[in-house]
Amino acid sequence: MGKWTRRGFITAGVLGGSALIIGVAIRPGNRATALSGLTTEGSESLINAWVKIDADNKVTAIVPHSEMGQGAQTALTQMLADELDANWEDVSFMEAPAEDEYANWALGKGFVLGDTPIPKIFAGSVDGLFIQVSKAMHLQITGGSLSIRSTGVYGMRVAGAAAKEVLKEAAAKEWNVKTSELTTDKGIIKHKASGKEAPYANFAVAAGHISAPRSPILKSPDQFTIMGKSKPRLDIPSKVDGSAMFGVDVVVDNMKIASIAAAPVFGAKLEKVDTSDAKKMPGVVKIIELENAVAVVAEGYWQATQALAATKITWSKTDNDQLNSDAIYKQFDDAIIGALEKGETNTDISTGDSDSALKQGKVISRKYRVPYLAHACMEPMNAVASVANGKCEVWTGTQNPLGCKYDLAAALDIDASNVTVNNYFMGGGFGRRSIADTAIQAALISKALGAPVKLIWSREEDTQHDHYRPAVVSHFQAALDEESLPTAWLNQYVDKHEPVEAPYIPYSIDNQQISYVDSPTHIPFGPWRSVDHSQHGFFTESFIDELAIEAKEDPYHFRQKLLSHHPRHLKVLDLAAERSDWGRPLGKHQGRGISLQASFGSIVAEVVEVSLIEGKIKVDRVVVAVDAGFAVSPDGLTAQMESGVIYGLTAALYGDVEIEAGKVKQSNFDDYPMVRMSDSPVIETHIINSMESWGGAGEPGTPGTAPALANAIFDATGTRVRKLPVSNYDFNIEFIEQNEV
Amino acid sequence: MINFKINGKQHSLDIDPDTPLLWAIRENVGLTGTKFGCGISQCGACTVHLNGVPVRSCIIPVAAADGAEITTIEGIADESGLHPIQQAWIDEQVPQCGYCQSGQIMSAVALLRDKPDPTDADIDSAMSGNVCRCGMYARIKRGIKRVAADSKAMVSIYNPTNGEAKESDPATGITEEVQHG
Numbered sequence: 001m002g003k004w005t006r007r008g009f010i011t012a013g014v015l016g017g018s019a020l021i022i023g024v025a026i027r028p029g030n031r032a033t034a035l036s037g038l039t040t041e042g043s044e045s046l047i048n049a050w051v052k053i054d055a056d057n058k059v060t061a062i063v064p065h066s067e068m069g070q071g072a073q074t075a076l077t078q079m080l081a082d083e084l085d086a087n088w089e090d091v092s093f094m095e096a097p098a099e100d101e102y103a104n105w106a107l108g109k110g111f112v113l114g115d116t117p118i119p120k121i122f123a124g125s126v127d128g129l130f131i132q133v134s135k136a137m138h139l140q141i142t143g144g145s146l147s148i149r150s151t152g153v154y155g156m157r158v159a160g161a162a163a164k165e166v167l168k169e170a171a172a173k174e175w176n177v178k179t180s181e182l183t184t185d186k187g188i189i190k191h192k193a194s195g196k197e198a199p200y201a202n203f204a205v206a207a208g209h210i211s212a213p214r215s216p217i218l219k220s221p222d223q224f225t226i227m228g229k230s231k232p233r234l235d236i237p238s239k240v241d242g243s244a245m246f247g248v249d250v251v252v253d254n255m256k257i258a259s260i261a262a263a264p265v266f267g268a269k270l271e272k273v274d275t276s277d278a279k280k281m282p283g284v285v286k287i288i289e290l291e292n293a294v295a296v297v298a299e300g301y302w303q304a305t306q307a308l309a310a311t312k313i314t315w316s317k318t319d320n321d322q323l324n325s326d327a328i329y330k331q332f333d334d335a336i337i338g339a340l341e342k343g344e345t346n347t348d349i350s351t352g353d354s355d356s357a358l359k360q361g362k363v364i365s366r367k368y369r370v371p372y373l374a375h376a377c378m379e380p381m382n383a384v385a386s387v388a389n390g391k392c393e394v395w396t397g398t399q400n401p402l403g404c405k406y407d408l409a410a411a412l413d414i415d416a417s418n419v420t421v422n423n424y425f426m427g428g429g430f431g432r433r434s435i436a437d438t439a440i441q442a443a444l445i446s447k448a449l450g451a452p453v454k455l456i457w458s459r460e461e462d463t464q465h466d467h468y469r470p471a472v473v474s475h476f477q478a479a480l481d482e483e484s485l486p487t488a489w490l491n492q493y494v495d496k497h498e499p500v501e502a503p504y505i506p507y508s509i510d511n512q513q514i515s516y517v518d519s520p521t522h523i524p525f526g527p528w529r530s531v532d533h534s535q536h537g538f539f540t541e542s543f544i545d546e547l548a549i550e551a552k553e554d555p556y557h558f559r560q561k562l563l564s565h566h567p568r569h570l571k572v573l574d575l576a577a578e579r580s581d582w583g584r585p586l587g588k589h590q591g592r593g594i595s596l597q598a599s600f601g602s603i604v605a606e607v608v609e610v611s612l613i614e615g616k617i618k619v620d621r622v623v624v625a626v627d628a629g630f631a632v633s634p635d636g637l638t639a640q641m642e643s644g645v646i647y648g649l650t651a652a653l654y655g656d657v658e659i660e661a662g663k664v665k666q667s668n669f670d671d672y673p674m675v676r677m678s679d680s681p682v683i684e685t686h687i688i689n690s691m692e693s694w695g696g697a698g699e700p701g702t703p704g705t706a707p708a709l710a711n712a713i714f715d716a717t718g719t720r721v722r723k724l725p726v727s728n729y730d731f732n733i734e735f736i737e738q739n740e741v
Numbered sequence: 742m743i744n745f746k747i748n749g750k751q752h753s754l755d756i757d758p759d760t761p762l763l764w765a766i767r768e769n770v771g772l773t774g775t776k777f778g779c780g781i782s783q784c785g786a787c788t789v790h791l792n793g794v795p796v797r798s799c800i801i802p803v804a805a806a807d808g809a810e811i812t813t814i815e816g817i818a819d820e821s822g823l824h825p826i827q828q829a830w831i832d833e834q835v836p837q838c839g840y841c842q843s844g845q846i847m848s849a850v851a852l853l854r855d856k857p858d859p860t861d862a863d864i865d866s867a868m869s870g871n872v873c874r875c876g877m878y879a880r881i882k883r884g885i886k887r888v889a890a891d892s893k894a895m896v897s898i899y900n901p902t903n904g905e906a907k908e909s910d911p912a913t914g915i916t917e918e919v920q921h922g
């Protein structure tokens with residue numbers, strides 16, 4: 001009954017005898033390259049979107065993304081509801097569970113249908129290519145700012161439009177009129193000539209038996225009624241009265257509480273444990289040894305932490321027990337220099353003849369570096385697990401429920417069909433909650449204990465056992481010609497992850513040589529809000545600024561000149577400059593800086609204004625211009641820009657995870673500080689709806705903040721910040737760094 | 742045995758008197774709106790009112806709350822509806838992940854009760870103990886100002902036990918029972 005469209009599979013059916021359900025499985029093919037990174041094997045991935053219309057005309061959008069605060073679920077629901085012409089007041093959403101008897105979490109056992117089997121109507125879709133592709137997937141990630149630009153554009157809108165079409169077709173049949181004579185509005189189908197009108201629900205069953213359209217017609221932007229409006233977020237009311245359930249709030253029957261200490265040096269193993277004092281302490285249930293960690297299980301969290309502190313643990317020695325940050329940075333520097341000498345770098349981009357351009361021009365060389373960073377989600381890592389009789393059930397907040405399920409299955413050596421993951425609100429994700437390490441620990445502890453357990457990491461554990469934003473060193477050379485225009489751009493850096501284009505620049509420079517060298521360390525790493533853009537945004541936008549200074553040009557105008565072939569970028573840059581009143585005279589110890597960074601399909605320009613007050617940098621104002629193609633929820637996009645800027649500012653001003661004797665030195669918010677109310681700037685966001693392809697919102701605000709800040713600090717003080725964080729600089733002594741780090 | 746009232750309801754807990762109030766509230770009383778963020782008084786996620794005064798419950802031993810009246814995020818709305826701060830948080834779309842917001846709201850309620858028309862500096866000093874990792878500071882500030890503008894009158898925190906309001910003297914921080922209305 002379902003049909004393949006160019007990109008996906010649409011199918012319709014009836015649930016529980018009275019509800020219409022429409023499913024869309026996305027087959028991105030090679031056009032939607034944004035999705036290709038989601039597959040673990042093979043070249044295709046699936047993301048499903050579903051809509052259910054009940055007998056009482058209530059619409060439920062079933063959203064395959066978890067909510068970590070970005071409001072994606074509301075925006076996705078808006079996209080579906082608009083195409084459906086639903087009545088917004090009757091629309092709600094639910095999150096698809098981590099089930100994949102093909103990637104149809106929506107129809108998984110125990111969900112929507114209760115325990116009824118998968119309806120026949122889907123039988124055709126449960127085998128063949130579907131099952132192949134979904135098997136290769138195991139991923140249901142919220143991250144990479146993918147929600148709107150992939151699931152939303154290719155899934156939710158199509159699902160809404162398809163549902164509307166089958167409903168109209170069913171109504172046309174029943175009223176014996178032409179489909180083209182019907183209109184829809186707020187969940188009602190109308191036939192003007194006869195004056196007939198009826199709610200969608202009246203046709204739900206009949207529509208479920210109609211073959212779904214191959215490619216439903218989507219609205220043009222001028223027809224949008226719900227998209228483009230700032231609808232109040234559906235999850236917010238539960239977040240003001242304490243009722244929102246986060247992973248850490250879950251309680252299951254007979255549950256005990258665990259606190260854990262993993263080996264401080266990554267890679268070390270547990271050697272021996274002296275529990276003689278700890279096991280006698282009140283409330284202690286059991287002390288469990290894992291390969292590289294010790295967990296104390298107790299009646300309460302505090303009792304568990306107290307007993308853990310009293311447990312004497314010896315860890316195995318490792319090769320990294322003496323390693324510190326300086327040695328790592330030196331390793332990176334040496335790796336770049338060595339690889340360059342041997343001509344062994346991995347090429348990202350190689351155009352023109354950079355070497356001869358260097359010989360002919362004025363050469364400028366700079367080195368930058370950024371440290372490891374923790375995610376510091378507000379809610380420390382945690383998971384509830386119950387493992388018994390070869391089955392595992394986990395309750396946690398995860399950005400990747402399906403991946404979590406498969407990682408648990410592998411860790412417990414059981415079949416994934418015996419693993420259930422229940423997802424909850426996340427107190428921040430930022431990439432950290434795409435990794436299943438805590439859930440796996442909880443499962444192993446529960447298995448050893450023989451009872452359900454809630455594992456809560458202390459803040460110290462959270463800071464010291466993250467999967468860190470990688471530290472990176474990046475070396476640059478450029479040449480300026482007689483007119484002070486750049487003719488060569490050479491950039492070599494360590495370690496490439498995602499996305500590939502992170503170090504690329506939009507500026508027209510003929511001769512470019514961008515390459516990298518691998519230089520592994522023992523520090524675990526993972527995606528951190530905006531991934532590689534968080535480092536390269538700082539590097540490239542600092543260096544282009546330095547070239548402007550060398551060229552004795554205004555940094556904004558210098559960029560402008562190099563963007564004539566990128567009108568979309570230019571417009572964003574111009575808007576930020578204009579709204580910040582670029583050029584307005586500033587006070588003596590004040591400065592401003594600009595940055596431009598495209599990431600995850602969106603273009604963002606930021607202007608940061610700072611003051612130097614008693615030797616300290618105060619960030620006064622950040623003006624953001626963003627072109628995300630189209631803002632489904634303008635206020636949602638604005639909130640994401642504000643959030644991304646503060647996240648980027650915290651990192652740029654204070655963020656420094658230092659390695660000392662192989663382990664992380666920082667431990668809690670006292671030594672790993674956050675931007676607070678008192679040091680947060682005014683943030684103004686300006687949105688361009690270019691109607692180009694839709695981009696992400698959660699991440700693109702972050703990468704441009706550090707460079708705009710560093711550029712502003714240079715403007716205010718003459719000090720060029722090339723090694724983050726800013727807090728490592730002493731602005732009481734006025735000095736200007738020379739051409740080296 | 743530790744006795745206290747939470748949101749007007751009497752509780753007797755037979756627990757180690759050194760247990761931080763936070764964990765007594767979350768695990769023993771079972772109110773999970775109050776959050777754990779750092780455990781060392783650095784983030785404010787665990788903020789509750791102890792006899793009307795905002796405190797970080799992660800570092801207060803439960804023994805110190807013996808005989809006290811505690812208000813948590815679950816106790817600030819009354820039967821007439823949400824507390825004005827809660828409504829302002831919805832109107833300004835303040836929460837992102839929402840994890841810090843119980844603490845933010847408890848700090849904001851106390852601030853507005855003490856200073857119904859706070860300056861930016863008042864807001865900075867009252868709210869800077871509350872970290873929002875999602876960076877919603879501008880919205881939090883707007884939420885507070887919205888309430889201040891909506892009612893220049895005293896904002897009070899409802900005390901469900903006797904229908905009285907609690908107000909604390911901004912100069913001394915001391916809370917006294919007052920008759921409201």
Ligand code: FES
Binds near residue numbers: 797798
């Ligand atoms: S948990 Fe109490 S202040 Fe952070």
Ligand code: FES
Binds near residue numbers: 836837840873874875
């Ligand atoms: S809303 Fe996420 S930490 Fe404040």
